Amino acid sequence: MRKWLVSVIVLVLVLGLGLAEARTTITMWHTWGAGTQRDKVVRTIVEAFEKAHPDIKVDVVPNTGANSAEARQKYMVAAAAGVPPDVAILGGLDLEWIENGLIQPLTSFFKRDGLDKNYFFPGTWEAMSYNGDQWAPPVSLELTTQMMAINIDMFSEAGLDANQPPETVYDLETANRKLTIIDDSGKIKRVGMFPFSIYGEWNAFNQWAARFGAVFAVETPNGPRWNINTPETRAALNWLNNWYQNVGHGNYQSTDVYRMRNNTSAQLAYGASAMVLWLNGYNQGMTNYERPVNYRVVWLPYHPSINKTDGIRVSGGFGLTMSAATKYPEAAWEFIKFWIQSDEVAMIWGVDMGELTIKRNNPYMRVMLENREHYGTFVEYTAFAQGPLPSVPGYSVLTSTTTSLLQQVYQGRMSPAVALETIQERMDAEVEAYYK
Template sequence: MKRVSVLFISILILLGMLAGCSGSAGGPQEESSGDSSAQKGKITLNFWTFWGSETRRPVIEKIINDFNQSQDDIYVKHTFLPFGDIWTKNLAAISAGNPPDVIINDINSVQHRAKNNQSTNLSEYIKDDSFKDNFYPRLWDTVLYKNEPYAVPFNTDTRLLFYNKKAFKEAGLDPNKPPKTWDELEAYAKKLDKKSGDRYERIGFYPLWGSFGPPSWLMNADNGKGFLSKDNEVQINTPEKLEGLKWLKSWNDRIGAENVNAFKAEFGSEQSNPFIAGKVGMWVDVATFYTQIRDFGKDMDFGVAPMPAKTSDARHWSDGGGFVAEIPKGAKHPKESFEFIKYLTGEQAQTYWASKNFDNVANKKASEDALSKLSGNDKMVYKEAVDNLQVTTMNPVPADAPDYQNKINPLIDAVLLGKEKPENALKKAQSKVEQSLKK
């Protein structure tokens, strides 16, 4: 009886997944994106995104409407799915032979989907070799698998250092001179610290808060080199990364793990973000973090700067992610889907997206054009983000080792917790990833 019940429940779950893929009740939320009479005689494309917020949904739907009205052959229908569900449902839909025509997907895992035959090779539809020149080269590289494109870059991000100018003044620091090196960053942080006895009222800076984790800092320390090269050469156990890991651990040793954890336990978003609340003097995040400062910071006096470089003669290396427009394998209208993708990643649509969402777009010309539509702090932060793309690295997940980071992260965590020596951790991580790639 128990086996029958388990089977029955499994069937219900499977049926629920299939229902979600078909857009029925409880599944994706479809949007007509225009007058239904406009669909007559046109090929209908189902476009899946996770952009359902009050800010982003109106923007993407205007872009869709503009495309629908720009020609007489294709009608695009927008389907919204939550961020946590969209890619799982996409894989289920591919397996069922009924995928969407176009989907917004993760930029750093394009190779993995290409290798597993989950996306469409776009070489057949890209007639002009100069098409790739519309996009930042590092972004275009992420969509290639065996030197052929399986997606088109849509947007990206980069990490910047936000700093509280009011706190700088209180600490005797020049609010117009943010730290440029790791040594300066640490010196500024100590001056920004505010304590009452043994208790911190403000922590000047902690490198692992925000969105710049250990892999990012070790890349910054190693002249922009990630854990893997473009040719999948493993470059984890290097002298530069070892020095960077020791530096990260020194922050835990100085501030104290208990203080770090106590502060982090109170973290929240919007007004409760520790930087916006004035509890942290400097903070690393993506450029769009500025929208939280703007909306919830009550005229906060802040500055933004590139990531501090390891030394004065090094570059201000940052890292980024982003999303692509992709045609799932088995889509019924790939030619028409690519026509929509060209519009979606073209200058007009990308400029509109950037200026309304304050987001780094992949189209180079559109990224520059968006600056002319901004002013004040909006323009200051966006310009810094655009300029920062020149020192922003991408770290695509290699098709032959999709889980390589899972072999590294626990060892780095053990170092930060004082349970593993940095030298041993990087040596073990190097060996594990090398073995994984050999397999």
């Protein structure tokens, strides 16, 4: 009896060791810091994946650097040393990574498993495509065109109807005047809207210029190029600068909204502004504030020279890339496919982040439609979304240069025309240097 029991135990141990040896381990790096909300959600998705694929283990490595740029630099160092992660979420469609052979195309996997353009939301196929291949499917559906959130109670107090929000940029100016409160000393106590910054001046300018019809990147016979100094961008920047100087009387710096200029949800939550630029994921963050805010999300106003639905584009956002050096491409692909195809992931990401994954038949869409005040506009946007603009080298230079020069414009130290000319010249030189 004892010999039989020992034999069984030995057999179980041998089988267990065999299963452990058969389990493939892949490494996945992501751009978010350890313990952040997105890191926690990623780990929840990994747990679901490992449960569905017990033969694959995923080691998650969060970003230990100060920002995404540091994480990307570490990836390039690891790739050069021949030890990159199998899967990474560190950025979007990166031409430098593609052209240097750091990541591999996923085209054959898509074709083999029957995933084509029709499986995903409009515009997302183009967001992961370059030179005829698919590379980095976005982790979620991100649109470059932002929305606007409005405080319903403030609208009512000012005699405005929140069910008829400003349609055009000129309607927005009218609403802003009615919603702005200035005390007897001339100090701004509350603004109707502070349209100049959301994570920096570049991001806000990018939004408004698109609503004036601007297209920042174009294909040319010599390849994709930046298209910064145009009639549309000049009209948009003149409009913003006139607002800053004439509506704000140049004294925004002393206001609460200026101190919160890169946190529009805080502006809305604390009553510093009645209207703010808005991203879909901000709705989840509003639950963190003690005082509930009665707000709704609406279309971002546009210039009458374009249609309301023009210029809504999918952003590449953060994409799932597979290293060209991975030893386990099948396991890496199974994880990527699980993320973009699974209803379970769609619900995890939706419930925790308030965002959609990129599959068109997305179960979280139904949840969004049950809360139309906050999510209905985003759902409407998805129907008109186009693919992203062409990828052009030098994006980080564009954002830093534009942010710096726009600050000078708003401070009255540079004209809008000179700023745009300078940005265009800088970006032309940047692209030429890249292609040499």
